[in-house]
Amino acid sequence: MKNKMKFVIGSVVIVLAVIVLAVQGLQEDATMSYSKSVSEVQLLGNRAKSLSLKVNGQLKKGSIIRNNLDLDFIITEGESELQIHYIGKDPIPDTFNNEMDAEVVVSGRLADNGVFNAERIQAKCASKYEADYSSAAN
Amino acid sequence: MADLGNILLFFLFPVSVFTALAALAAGITKRRGLLEAARRGAYAAFGVTTLAVLALEYLLVTSDFSIEYVASNTNYALPMFYKIVALWAGHNGSLLLWTWIVTIFIAIVAYQNRRKNNDLMPYVLLMMAVTMVFFSVLSIFISNPFDTLYQDMGNQLQEFAVPDGRGLNPLLQHPAMVIHPPVLFIGYVGSVVPFAFAIAALITGKLGAGWIHTTRRWALTTWGFLAAGIVLGGKWAYVELGWGGYWAWDPVENASLLPWLTATAYLHSVMIQERKGMLKVWNMTLVIATYLLSIFGTFLTRSGIVSSVHAFSNSGLGPAFSVFLILSTLFSIALLLYRRKDLKPDEELQSLVSRESGFLFNNLLFLLATIAVLWGTLFPVISEIFTGDQITVGPPWFNNIMIPIGLALLLLTGVGPLLAWRHTSVETLKRSFGWPILGSFILVLVLIGFGIRDGWSLGSFAISFFVMWTIVVEFVKGARIRGRNSGENFLKAVYMLSRKNTRRYGGYIIHAAMVVMFIGFTGNAFNSETRAEVDEGDFFELGPYKFTATSIQHAQNENYSSEYLELEMTRNGKFVAQLKPEKRYYFASEQPSTEVDIYSTLREDIYAVLSGMSNDGERVIVQVYRNPFVRMVWIGTFLLVFGTLFAMLPNLRETKSASPSNGGIV
Numbered sequence: 001m002k003n004k005m006k007f008v009i010g011s012v013v014i015v016l017a018v019i020v021l022a023v024q025g026l027q028e029d030a031t032m033s034y035s036k037s038v039s040e041v042q043l044l045g046n047r048a049k050s051l052s053l054k055v056n057g058q059l060k061k062g063s064i065i066r067n068n069l070d071l072d073f074i075i076t077e078g079e080s081e082l083q084i085h086y087i088g089k090d091p092i093p094d095t096f097n098n099e100m101d102a103e104v105v106v107s108g109r110l111a112d113n114g115v116f117n118a119e120r121i122q123a124k125c126a127s128k129y130e131a132d133y134s135s136a137a138n
Numbered sequence: 139m140a141d142l143g144n145i146l147l148f149f150l151f152p153v154s155v156f157t158a159l160a161a162l163a164a165g166i167t168k169r170r171g172l173l174e175a176a177r178r179g180a181y182a183a184f185g186v187t188t189l190a191v192l193a194l195e196y197l198l199v200t201s202d203f204s205i206e207y208v209a210s211n212t213n214y215a216l217p218m219f220y221k222i223v224a225l226w227a228g229h230n231g232s233l234l235l236w237t238w239i240v241t242i243f244i245a246i247v248a249y250q251n252r253r254k255n256n257d258l259m260p261y262v263l264l265m266m267a268v269t270m271v272f273f274s275v276l277s278i279f280i281s282n283p284f285d286t287l288y289q290d291m292g293n294q295l296q297e298f299a300v301p302d303g304r305g306l307n308p309l310l311q312h313p314a315m316v317i318h319p320p321v322l323f324i325g326y327v328g329s330v331v332p333f334a335f336a337i338a339a340l341i342t343g344k345l346g347a348g349w350i351h352t353t354r355r356w357a358l359t360t361w362g363f364l365a366a367g368i369v370l371g372g373k374w375a376y377v378e379l380g381w382g383g384y385w386a387w388d389p390v391e392n393a394s395l396l397p398w399l400t401a402t403a404y405l406h407s408v409m410i411q412e413r414k415g416m417l418k419v420w421n422m423t424l425v426i427a428t429y430l431l432s433i434f435g436t437f438l439t440r441s442g443i444v445s446s447v448h449a450f451s452n453s454g455l456g457p458a459f460s461v462f463l464i465l466s467t468l469f470s471i472a473l474l475l476y477r478r479k480d481l482k483p484d485e486e487l488q489s490l491v492s493r494e495s496g497f498l499f500n501n502l503l504f505l506l507a508t509i510a511v512l513w514g515t516l517f518p519v520i521s522e523i524f525t526g527d528q529i530t531v532g533p534p535w536f537n538n539i540m541i542p543i544g545l546a547l548l549l550l551t552g553v554g555p556l557l558a559w560r561h562t563s564v565e566t567l568k569r570s571f572g573w574p575i576l577g578s579f580i581l582v583l584v585l586i587g588f589g590i591r592d593g594w595s596l597g598s599f600a601i602s603f604f605v606m607w608t609i610v611v612e613f614v615k616g617a618r619i620r621g622r623n624s625g626e627n628f629l630k631a632v633y634m635l636s637r638k639n640t641r642r643y644g645g646y647i648i649h650a651a652m653v654v655m656f657i658g659f660t661g662n663a664f665n666s667e668t669r670a671e672v673d674e675g676d677f678f679e680l681g682p683y684k685f686t687a688t689s690i691q692h693a694q695n696e697n698y699s700s701e702y703l704e705l706e707m708t709r710n711g712k713f714v715a716q717l718k719p720e721k722r723y724y725f726a727s728e729q730p731s732t733e734v735d736i737y738s739t740l741r742e743d744i745y746a747v748l749s750g751m752s753n754d755g756e757r758v759i760v761q762v763y764r765n766p767f768v769r770m771v772w773i774g775t776f777l778l779v780f781g782t783l784f785a786m787l788p789n790l791r792e793t794k795s796a797s798p799s800n801g802g803i804v
Contacts, residue, residue, distance in 0.1 A: 006490040025535040035528035091749030
């Protein structure tokens, strides 16, 4: 029984350590981001500025402006628009360009001037594959 | 041909149902004839699905663009090779591939066991057939790859064909992507075999070692394929996605890791059951969890429940998968509870410092890793239920938990195998670990001397060194003793030693492979990068290297047009390599695609991406990453596959006359 106890104590220590790591990880707010759509961000008002966000919307055609290493564009959802400024380091995805209908997810923070500073851009080009034809089929 | 394919595929449904019913009846009545019928059903399922796959291949290869799947995933100009592999490029086709692999495995299992395991086989076939029924329903009724294109002609729908297809997604036009899905699917589907045997053992109450012995090779093969599939996915992301890394804790990546974690735990804990008769319920649980997580992984990729760049768009499979998963889980739990009395351990744990307890801690860590990854992956779903906000946890959260767990497991890799069963004395510990620990300590001092300060990295290198040392010592010590007795030279002795206990030494090779991979993972801590907008003649620097843009070029073929940059890489004025990052534009799919160029050495990868053009089109933006030790990850994977194959070899018998084929079980 004594040995079993030792093992149980060892296990409890390990489990607690992992729980601590999990909770501690959630405290650092850079690791947690709230998924919102463009209009939801606007509904959040000032609270939006205190959160790390993942905003999804439609890339506005022709809105991409490149200037040296800077990149600015607009994503939309219905009537709502959000101005994005890319501050990330990674190359932007292939599906992301002025000619294409792309669904975009930007991760970052809303700045005081209302511009969204994106650290990461993910673009999906769902319309090009699968979805397009199946909608015709249905 | 589409009609034929559809009919063939449709046949799979009644055949699967028949197989399941015959197997169930055979189990209840114990009549051999019924079992034989179920077995034939399994062969028939394999037959019709194979023909359906061939029919789809025919449509793909002949570019029949009246078929939605063909039109969505291929085009005339696509190279033949990619037309063939487009079978698994899209959602519907890859689901058919999944289904096909299920039928292949049920046929193999039916054949392998045609003269043995007669008590288990009805339920084994039943469980596999039920899986087959489920996937045939998905393939036939929800995601049929033989669907034709329809046009809305006012009041009626009319079939039509498009002049050319949309082509294969450029991201998928890469060799790693070609083999990644089948390899991963074999790993996923393979988990059904140990699962079916485990459930059969639970139902029949034949809970002895029989099901474990029968499925040992299946479990190991599945595990190896899963590992290779996961790494291939990472390799593909690395080469094709162009963000300089191979793992981002994306939901789909996590989905493939989950069953691998539980399968790895099982491969270890099953040894305790074989040796000590302990952990019987636990092993059952792991086998069941591996199967459920494999199904869950497929579900996650296709249901759209968690958003991911890799995921297929929402395909309407969500509800079907949820129901199947919930029912399978409840059924398995009920069975385990029903048999819990018969699964009592034969022995109790005797010492904290023993092989058994090493395995237990190993399992605990794998379990925690599984829970952590599952929790993090589903966090958006969980948080939405409880707070109304969909919250995603990023890679830092995963790293924060998984790095410590990973290193603890790596440490156990070195310690565990040297611990004796039952109890290990302090004296033995000192003898086994004294030198390796001292060696690691010196290594840490040397690394600090070289300016490495990051604690996790130092820990990782130290543990890697320690584990590698213990593994090498195991081979050397064993071979010396053997050599002394038999007079064989050292290399021959190493070979004979390993061949005589392939499972043990194959395991060591796999452990060594993990060490090599961990060195690769640790390299991530030292990544650096730079970005520059350059014109011909411009240069920039990264670390000790100088990059000069020698020319910006344009080229074109029938599949795509491309822009590329010729980048000369020098170190101290000496030429090192010429890099050619490229941006392609595929005509058929109207998709741009970034082709990275990588100068790879054992020490580091120099990874160049052409990330765009300046607005005036005169200059290009180029991004260069310097990633140390990435190659170790790929090398480790080869070693891992080798170790897995080695562990499956039958043990060599000392007497030449003995048949080697029946020495497989240790």
